[in-house]
Amino acid sequence: MIKFCHRRYCRCLKNQRSDIKREEKLMKKKLLTVALVIAMVFAMAACGSSGDGDAEKTYNLKFSLAVSENNFQAESWRAWAKAVEEATDGRVKCTFYYDDTLIDANAEYQQLVGGVADIADVHRYANDGFVISENWKSITSGVPEDAVVDFSYKLFEEFPEIADEYKDVHILAQGFNGGTMYQLLTVNKEVKTPADMKGLTIWCEADWNGFVKNCGATPVNTPFSEVYSSLQKNMYDGMLIPTETLESCNFAEVCNYCVKLNLCYTSGAGHLMNLDTWNSLPEDIQKIIDSDEIRKVVEDANVNGFKASEEGAMEWAEKEYGTKEVVLTDDQRAAFIELVQAANLEKAKELDKKGLPGTKIVEALAKWSEEWEASKK
Incomplete structure (x- = not known):
C-alpha cells in the first residue's frame, strides 16, 4: 500500500514536472512573442520618425549664375526660387552666386557635375557631350517668338538624342534663353x-x-x-x-x-541641377520642382523680362x-x-x-x- 502510494506520488510528481516544463516552454514562447512585438513597434516608430525627419528637413541649394544680380534672367530665377520655397513650405531655399563667382566660367558643366554648385546655368560644349546643343542656335533659329518655349519642349519629346545629352544632370526648365x-x-x-x-x-x-x-x-x-x-x-x-x-x-x-x-x-535647357542633389531630394519636392506651374514661373518671366528689356532699350536709344x-x-x-x-x-x-x-x-x-x-x- 505504502509502495503503491509511493509510486502514485512519483507519477504525480513526474506529471507535475512535465506540466511545469510545458508551462516554461509556453512562457518562453510568450516572452519571445512579446519581444518580437516590441521590436516591431520600435522599428515602426523608427521608420515613422525617419519619414517625419525627411518631411521637416530643409535643403539649401547653391545656385550659380553667369549673369549679374540685376540681369532680368537673375530676377526670373529668383522668382522661381521664391515659388519653390513657398510651394515646399520653406523646405527648399537657394543661395545665389552671380557673375560666375562660385564656378569657373570655363568649366561650368564639369564643376556642376562635380558638385561645386547644386544648380548652374551652363554653356553646353560638344566636348562635354552636347553636340546638338552646341549647335542649338544654328539649327533652331527663325521660329516664331511666342513659340520658343513650346517648340523647345517638342524637340526634347520628338528627338531623344537631345534629351540623352542631359542624362547626367536634371533640367529645371526650358528657359535658358527664353525669348531672346x-x-x-x-x-x-x-x-x-x-x-x-x-x-x-x-x-x-x-x-x-x-x-x-x-x-x-x-x-x-x-x-x-x-x-x-x-x-x-x-x-x-x-x-x-x-x-x-x-x-x-x-x-x-x-x-x-x-x-x-x-x-x-x-x-533650350541650360539651367541644370546636379544629379546627386536631385536624387537626394524627397519625391514630393521633386514633383513640385518638376511641375508645370513651377517651370512656367521662370519660363514666362524670362520671356517677359527679355521683351521688357528690349522695349525699354529701344525707347532709351531713340530718346x-x-x-x-x-x-x-x-x-x-x-x-x-x-x-x-x-x-x-x-x-x-x-x-x-x-x-x-x-x-x-x-x-x-x-x-x-x-x-x-x-x-x-
Whole structure:
C-alpha cells in the first residue's frame, strides 16, 4: 500500500514536472512573442520618425549664375526660387552666386557635375557631350517668338538624342534663353531687304555666320570687347545682336539703325541641377520642382523680362541718340527667315554626318513654325 502510494506520488510528481516544463516552454514562447512585438513597434516608430525627419528637413541649394544680380534672367530665377520655397513650405531655399563667382566660367558643366554648385546655368560644349546643343542656335533659329518655349519642349519629346545629352544632370526648365531675339544694328545704312546687306561687314556670333553670308555680307567674329571701337571706326558696318545692347553696351552711340529682324531660336535647357542633389531630394519636392506651374514661373518671366528689356532699350536709344527703329513688313521679314532656314539646313548636314538628326530637327521646326503662324491668322 505504502509502495503503491509511493509510486502514485512519483507519477504525480513526474506529471507535475512535465506540466511545469510545458508551462516554461509556453512562457518562453510568450516572452519571445512579446519581444518580437516590441521590436516591431520600435522599428515602426523608427521608420515613422525617419519619414517625419525627411518631411521637416530643409535643403539649401547653391545656385550659380553667369549673369549679374540685376540681369532680368537673375530676377526670373529668383522668382522661381521664391515659388519653390513657398510651394515646399520653406523646405527648399537657394543661395545665389552671380557673375560666375562660385564656378569657373570655363568649366561650368564639369564643376556642376562635380558638385561645386547644386544648380548652374551652363554653356553646353560638344566636348562635354552636347553636340546638338552646341549647335542649338544654328539649327533652331527663325521660329516664331511666342513659340520658343513650346517648340523647345517638342524637340526634347520628338528627338531623344537631345534629351540623352542631359542624362547626367536634371533640367529645371526650358528657359535658358527664353525669348531672346536678334536684330541688325547698323552704323549708317537702313536695311530692309537681304539685298541691302550686300557688301557689309557684320559682327556676329559664329552661329550666325551662314545666315550673314546668305545675305551677301561678310561675317566677323572678333572678341566682343573689340566690337564697340570697330563700329566707332567704321571698320564694321553693323552687328547682329539683341536690341537691349543699345543701352546695356551703349551701342546706340555708334549705331543709327535698329532693323527688327526678330530672329528667335528655341529657348533650350541650360539651367541644370546636379544629379546627386536631385536624387537626394524627397519625391514630393521633386514633383513640385518638376511641375508645370513651377517651370512656367521662370519660363514666362524670362520671356517677359527679355521683351521688357528690349522695349525699354529701344525707347532709351531713340530718346538719347535718335536711333531709328526699322520695322519690316511680313514679306520683308519672310525673305530673311528663308535665308536663316537655309543656313540652318547647311549646319544640320554636319550633324547628319555624325549620325544625329540635324536635318530632321530643322525640317520639323520649319513645319511647326508654318503651322503656328497659320493658326494665328
